Amino acid sequence: MKKVAIIGGGFSGTMAAVNLARLSTGPLCIQLINDKYPLGRGVAYGTKREEHLLNVAARNMSAVPDHANHFLDWLRTRVDYSDLPDPQLRETYVPRRIYGDYLRSILSNYMQPIDSHHPAEIHVIENEAVDIELNYDGCAEITLKDGETVEADRVLLATGNQPPSPVAFSDHSFSHPAYSPDPWGNWMEQIPDSKEDVIVLGTGLSMVDVFLTLSEQEWEGNIIAISHNGMIPQAHFRGIEYPDFLPPEPEKLGLEKLVELLEKHCRQLQRIGENPGIVVDRLRPHTQRIWQQFLVSEKQEFLKRYAARWNVIRHRIAQPIHQRVTEAITEGRLRVMRGRISGLREQGDKVEVALQDRSGNEQLLSGGLVVNCTGPNSGFSDTSVPLFQNLLKRGLIRPDELDMGIDVAADFAVMNAEGNPSESLFAIGPLMKGTLWETTAVPELRGQAMRVAQLLLDDVALVTPGHDYRFSVEEEHVIEYYI
Numbered sequence: 001m002k003k004v005a006i007i008g009g010g011f012s013g014t015m016a017a018v019n020l021a022r023l024s025t026g027p028l029c030i031q032l033i034n035d036k037y038p039l040g041r042g043v044a045y046g047t048k049r050e051e052h053l054l055n056v057a058a059r060n061m062s063a064v065p066d067h068a069n070h071f072l073d074w075l076r077t078r079v080d081y082s083d084l085p086d087p088q089l090r091e092t093y094v095p096r097r098i099y100g101d102y103l104r105s106i107l108s109n110y111m112q113p114i115d116s117h118h119p120a121e122i123h124v125i126e127n128e129a130v131d132i133e134l135n136y137d138g139c140a141e142i143t144l145k146d147g148e149t150v151e152a153d154r155v156l157l158a159t160g161n162q163p164p165s166p167v168a169f170s171d172h173s174f175s176h177p178a179y180s181p182d183p184w185g186n187w188m189e190q191i192p193d194s195k196e197d198v199i200v201l202g203t204g205l206s207m208v209d210v211f212l213t214l215s216e217q218e219w220e221g222n223i224i225a226i227s228h229n230g231m232i233p234q235a236h237f238r239g240i241e242y243p244d245f246l247p248p249e250p251e252k253l254g255l256e257k258l259v260e261l262l263e264k265h266c267r268q269l270q271r272i273g274e275n276p277g278i279v280v281d282r283l284r285p286h287t288q289r290i291w292q293q294f295l296v297s298e299k300q301e302f303l304k305r306y307a308a309r310w311n312v313i314r315h316r317i318a319q320p321i322h323q324r325v326t327e328a329i330t331e332g333r334l335r336v337m338r339g340r341i342s343g344l345r346e347q348g349d350k351v352e353v354a355l356q357d358r359s360g361n362e363q364l365l366s367g368g369l370v371v372n373c374t375g376p377n378s379g380f381s382d383t384s385v386p387l388f389q390n391l392l393k394r395g396l397i398r399p400d401e402l403d404m405g406i407d408v409a410a411d412f413a414v415m416n417a418e419g420n421p422s423e424s425l426f427a428i429g430p431l432m433k434g435t436l437w438e439t440t441a442v443p444e445l446r447g448q449a450m451r452v453a454q455l456l457l458d459d460v461a462l463v464t465p466g467h468d469y470r471f472s473v474e475e476e477h478v479i480e481y482y483i
């Protein structure tokens with residue numbers, strides 16, 4: 001029996017396994033290797049907290065690209081959503097833990113014993129993959145943390161984002177009972193007295209999660225959020241009819257002309273009192289192609305000058321959540337500060353954070369809890385992940401040209417150190433950030449999880465001719481991307 005191993009059991013790996021199982025026409029053994037975060041749920045949907053909502057409306061969260069209403073139909077099976085009028089259900093921002101239940105239920109469905117309709121089997125291996133060796137015949141041997149090995153004909157890397165980076169100045173070793181280096185870890189277990197100040201390093205989506213959880217605890221102390229730009233995520237808004245302003249092939253514009261065009265339309269939208277975020281939404285179906293056509297120098301320029309603004313406009317939050325954040329800012333419960341974090345120091349049972357403003361003046365803040373929400377590590381070549389350290393050493397992968405993830409070819413084949421596409425190693429998801437830029441949210445990942453499954457099945461000859469579930473990039477663009 002052919003064997004495919006998938007490393008990573010968050011959204012990407014789980015849905016790749018499900019697509020392999022549902023599309024396979026012959027016996028196939030799918031080995032889903034997952035560690036650290038809950039199977040099926042991964043980092044995003046592993047939260048148990050009710051206040052952590054999806055940041056994409058339910059209508060656009062189907063896990064499968066060929067059933068646009070799949071998530072909505074599943075939600076209807078739950079008593080709490082069964083009676084909601086359709087327009088309301090479509091626009092709901094559901095708790096992320098419920099989305100995790102959805103993913104687990106799809107996975108469970110395909111973990112049933114093999115029958116003639118589903119000749120593939122999914123085996124879950126709960127362990128960390130730390131190394132991969134390719135044999136002369138292209139077969140892979142994956143080494144797990146406990147020394148056990150797993151053999152496979154093909155391996156798919158679906159490991160998600162790199163772990164959170166240590167704050168710029170500090171080494172990996174800063175530790176203190178009042179410091180949480182990972183916003184997706186168990187910082188709730190470190191929570192101090194509710195009168196203490198909490199300092200959040202970062203002002204993005206994870207900061208919002210921390211703020212919401214503290215608010216649910218009726219936090220009485222200050223919550224202070226710090227970042228370079230002091231920008232908080234914007235709210236989703238109702239779109240308007242706005243003429244399609246992009247040329248037929250926007251990827252041919254280049255960065256300078258594209259920025260000119262976008263700024264012109266942002267100004268126009270601001271003049272008529274509308275949200276300039278519409279411009280970013282309109283670009284979404286083209287973003288990956290535009291990114292791929294940019295010169296390296298254009299990508300670097302984009303990262304330096306525009307990425308921070310882009311991220312704030314692009315990764316929006318539900319309106320009621322945004323309202324809670326802005327109310328807390330107005331009432332002084334949440335302070336958002338701009339500056340560079342220049343030091344973390346132990347201060348008895350607290351942590352002192354040194355903050356430098358633009359003129360170099362230093363301010364010292366003291367927190368009963370400090371949570372690092374500065375986001376995943378972005379420099380791939382100095383990865384702290386044993387699997388990637390080993391793959392780099394073996395020359396089986398190489399960082400992409402921006403060092404944001406790994407270099408991956410158009411058919412998801414991983415490029416080795418010599419720049420040749422692998423016949424055995426594939427990758428999807430946030431690992432492809434430098435290759436695609438837009439590769440973090442479900443609307444992109446569900447397409448990748450399906451296309452990679454089709455490619456792998458073709459590869460191991462398990463899609464019979466005439467049994468065509470092909471789903472092209474072009475078709476995917478027809479699906480509603482606007483969130």
Ligand SMILES: Cc1cc2nc3c(=O)[nH]c(=O)nc-3n(C[C@H](O)[C@H](O)[C@H](O)COP(=O)(O)OP(=O)(O)OC[C@H]3O[C@@H](n4cnc5c(N)ncnc54)[C@H](O)[C@@H]3O)c2cc1C
Binds near residue numbers: 128
């Ligand atoms: C807090 C948060 C909220 C989000 N909300 C939304 C949202 O509302 N809508 C949306 O579209 N997107 C959202 N996203 C984006 C999100 O990244 C994707 O939707 C998706 O969850 C990414 O899934 P993934 O499988 O690629 O990565 P992950 O969820 O990170 O899963 C990767 C899994 O692989 C495991 N793993 C990694 N390395 C190894 C190894 N060596 N061995 C074994 N296992 C390994 C990890 O432990 C993890 O379980 C959110 C992201 C975050 C962080």
